[in-house]
Each structure stands twice: as structure tokens, then as C-alpha cells.
Amino acid sequence: MYRIRKVEEEISRRYSEGKMRCPVHLSTGQEAIPSVFALTITKGDFTVSTHRGHAHYLAKGGDLNAMIAEIYGKSTGCSRGKGGSMHLIDRNVNFMGTSAIVGNSIPVGVGLGLSSKIKGTDQVSCIFLGDGAIEEGVFYESVNFAAVKKLPVLFICENNLYSVYSDLSVRQPKGRSIAKMVGAMGIDMSFGDDNDILANQQLMKKAVSNVRSGNGPHFLEFSTYRWREHCGHNFDNDIGYRSQDEFLEWQAKDPLKLLESSLTKNGSDTTTKLFSIKEQINSEVAAAFEFAEKSPFPDQSEAYEGVYATEETSK
Numbered sequence: 001m002y003r004i005r006k007v008e009e010e011i012s013r014r015y016s017e018g019k020m021r022c023p024v025h026l027s028t029g030q031e032a033i034p035s036v037f038a039l040t041i042t043k044g045d046f047t048v049s050t051h052r053g054h055a056h057y058l059a060k061g062g063d064l065n066a067m068i069a070e071i072y073g074k075s076t077g078c079s080r081g082k083g084g085s086m087h088l089i090d091r092n093v094n095f096m097g098t099s100a101i102v103g104n105s106i107p108v109g110v111g112l113g114l115s116s117k118i119k120g121t122d123q124v125s126c127i128f129l130g131d132g133a134i135e136e137g138v139f140y141e142s143v144n145f146a147a148v149k150k151l152p153v154l155f156i157c158e159n160n161l162y163s164v165y166s167d168l169s170v171r172q173p174k175g176r177s178i179a180k181m182v183g184a185m186g187i188d189m190s191f192g193d194d195n196d197i198l199a200n201q202q203l204m205k206k207a208v209s210n211v212r213s214g215n216g217p218h219f220l221e222f223s224t225y226r227w228r229e230h231c232g233h234n235f236d237n238d239i240g241y242r243s244q245d246e247f248l249e250w251q252a253k254d255p256l257k258l259l260e261s262s263l264t265k266n267g268s269d270t271t272t273k274l275f276s277i278k279e280q281i282n283s284e285v286a287a288a289f290e291f292a293e294k295s296p297f298p299d300q301s302e303a304y305e306g307v308y309a310t311e312e313t314s315k
């Protein structure tokens with residue numbers, strides 16, 4: 001959780017330097033879910049994600065240097081500097097991509113689940129999505145197909161209450177539980193509260209193990225809250241679509257702080273350990289930004305390379 005927080009906060013701190021020229025959607029405040037995911041999932045499992053995907057890429061084991069370089073538009077970036085923050089991929093760890101188009105990675109994740117089934121592997125395909133993506137038609141087609149074919153797909157919905165500046169009350173019927181609605185489509189579902197990280201870890205473990213053992217897809221919904229603006233590095237509690245009080249309420253339930261205080265209440269040993277973990281992460285993150293800054297921009301001659309998906313050939 002600290003590693004994800006540190007990366008996102010470092011992007012925020014440096015963003016106004018003007019060297020990161022792509023939009024960024026940060027996950028500060030939402031770290032608990034990708035963190036329990038990181039503890040549960042294996043390298044061989046597939047994952048796809050959204051415009052708010054830094055945390056998922058890191059949780060899956062994606063290369064940090066390549067992610068920061070991508071945000072800086074450098075040739076060493078994970079999409080060779082052409083994709084930016086919303087187009088992350090690291091095939092070494094089966095992180096199969098993020099997309100700026102809301103809902104667009106959902107069917108890709110279901111297709112990856114279909115490939116596991118056809119090949120008879122035990123790979124689970126994990127699909128991160130927001131509460132806003134539930135309003136896309138393709139979500140229903142994808143859940144339906146995954147249910148009918150009993151695919152090894154885990155949907156992980158991070159419900160942070162907002163789609164840009166619109167809260168749930170103007171987008172979905174009052175009182176709806178997203179998890180229950182999806183459960184009614186015929187797949188297993190569960191719901192977790194973002195603040196209870198240990199309980200969430202159990203939920204995630206159980207869901208992954210059920211999917212892996214061939215019981216078909218599972219839909220996990222977690223309640224969470226993004227601290228910073230929808231897109232960008234600032235706070236935006238003053239612009240009128242949500243209140244400072246609501247923000248403070250969620251900040252008081254900061255999962256990172258809560259876990260840290262529960263870990264350290266039994267002695268200074270843990271405090272020293274945590275301090276050294278943080279120091280190590282701080283240096284790793286600083287080195288990633290240095291790597292990105294020092295890396296070259298892509299050469300002009302590459303401008304038209306790698307912009308369309310092409311069939312891989314074995315040369």
C-alpha cells in the first residue's frame with residue numbers, strides 16, 4: 001500500500017513541472033484493494049484495467065521504471081512512450097493492458113478467460129473496473145458470456161461513488177447494490193469494505209480460489225474513495241460536486257494509516273521495520289523518476305510503429 005501511495009504522491013508532487021505530458025488518474029486513497037490483490041494473485045494470471053490503472057499495474061508486478069518512463073513519454077516506457085498513463089502493459093507478468101475507453105478492457109479480460117479455458121490452464125483473468133463502467137452495455141454482455149461459458153474470470157469493481165463529477169445517485173437507481181444486481185445475473189458475488197484490509201484479503205483469496213477451481217466467474221465489489229481529482233494531481237473538494245466533509249470522513253479511514261497503527265501498537269520493532277521498508281521504497285521510486293528523466297524520447301522515425309495491433313509472427 002505504501003509503495004502505491006508513494007508512486008501516486010510522487011507523480012502529484014512533480015506533475016506541475018510539466019514533464020509528464022499525459023493526463024493522470026491517480027489511485028491515492030484506493031490502495032487497499034490492489035494491495036490485497038497483489039498478495040493473492042500469481043504471475044501467470046491475467047489482468048486488465050482502466051484509465052485509473054497505475055495501482056493495478058504495480059500490484060500485478062509491472063515494472064515501475066517502465067511505467068514512470070511511459071508517463072514521461074520516453075522510449076523506455078512500457079508502451080514505448082506512445083501510450084501514456086492510460087495505456088500500461090507488462091506482458092512479462094501477464095498484465096495485458098489498460099485503456100482510456102471506459103468499459104473497453106472488460107471484454108478483453110473475458111476473452112483472456114476464454115483462452116485459459118480452451119487451453120485448459122488454471123489461469124484466472126482479473127478485470128478491474130469502476131462503478132461507472134457498470135453503466136456500459138458491454139459490461140452486461142461480458143458478464144453474461146462469462147456466466148454461460150463458466151469462464152475463470154474475476155471482476156473487481158472499485159466503487160468510489162463517482163464517475164468524473166457525477167455521484168451514483170444521478171447515474172443508477174436509488175438503493176441499488178451493484179454486487180447484488182450482478183449476482184442476479186447468475187454469477188457468484190461478494191462485497192467488501194475498503195477499510196477492512198484483512199477481511200478484504202480473505203474475500204479476495206476465497207474468490208480467486210473459487211474461480212481457479214472451475215466454479216465460474218465471480219464479481220467482487222469494494223467500496224472505496226479517491227482522494228484527488230478525477231483526472232490530475234490536485235485536490236478538488238472546492239469545485240462543488242462533493243464535500244470537504246465527505247473527503248475528511250474517508251481520509252480518517254485511510255487504510256494505510258489504519259493498518260500501520262494496528263501493526264505498530266505492539267512494539268517498536270515493527271516501527272523500525274516499517275521505517276526501513278519505507279526508506280527502501282522511497283529510494284526505488286526516486287530511482288524510477290531518475291530513470292524516466294534520463295531516458296530518451298522515441299525517435300521520430302518510430303512515429304508510425306506499434307500504433308496498430310498486428311499479429312505476432314515468429315521470425
Ligand SMILES: Cc1ncc(C[n+]2csc(CCOP(=O)(O)OP(=O)(O)O)c2C)c(N)n1
Pocket residue numbers: 051052100101102103129130131132133134160162163164230
Ligand atoms: C466510453 C467512454 N465514455 C466516457 C468516457 C469519459 N470518462 C473517462 S473516466 C470516466 C469515469 C469512469 O468512472 P468509473 O468507471 O467509476 O472509474 P473512476 O474514474 O471512478 O475510477 C468517464 C465517464 C470514456 N473515457 N470512455
Ligand SMILES: [Mg+2]
Pocket residue numbers: 130131132158159160161162163164
Ligand atoms: Mg468511480
